[in-house]
Amino acid sequence: MTSISTASKCPKCNNQGELVQSTPARRGMYESRIYKCTTKLCRWFDSNWLVQIDEDGNVPERDIGHVAKSFPNLPELSPEQLKRIREPKFDDDISLHQPGR
Numbered sequence: 719m720t721s722i723s724t725a726s727k728c729p730k731c732n733n734q735g736e737l738v739q740s741t742p743a744r745r746g747m748y749e750s751r752i753y754k755c756t757t758k759l760c761r762w763f764d765s766n767w768l769v770q771i772d773e774d775g776n777v778p779e780r781d782i783g784h785v786a787k788s789f790p791n792l793p794e795l796s797p798e799q800l801k802r803i804r805e806p807k808f809d810d811d812i813s814l815h816q817p818g819r
Contacts, residue, residue: 720777725769726753731760738766748772 728735735753743749749771755762771777795803 720772720779722775722777725777726751728753728755728757728760728762729767730762731755731757733757733760735767743773785804803814 722808726735726737727733733755736756737751738754739752751767751769751771753769754764754766769777778812
């Protein structure tokens, strides 16, 4: 577990952040605090981050892992279908695209 003082520091420059907003915990929920970096030389200057505080006062570890992207498999397309997708479509009435008409 991380301490509140550690979690309230900027993730980039490690300087103490400014508390912007605090949402109190409700029963069975967690308290959330939003901090802002005030270090002008930091890449995260004026950026916010969220700190979650569990009911027992603990701050869960940051989840910094990256999730692998997954995309659904696309159906196989025929060359004719691919050609139709790639060809630009034009309206028959060109006057719609001329200014002043």
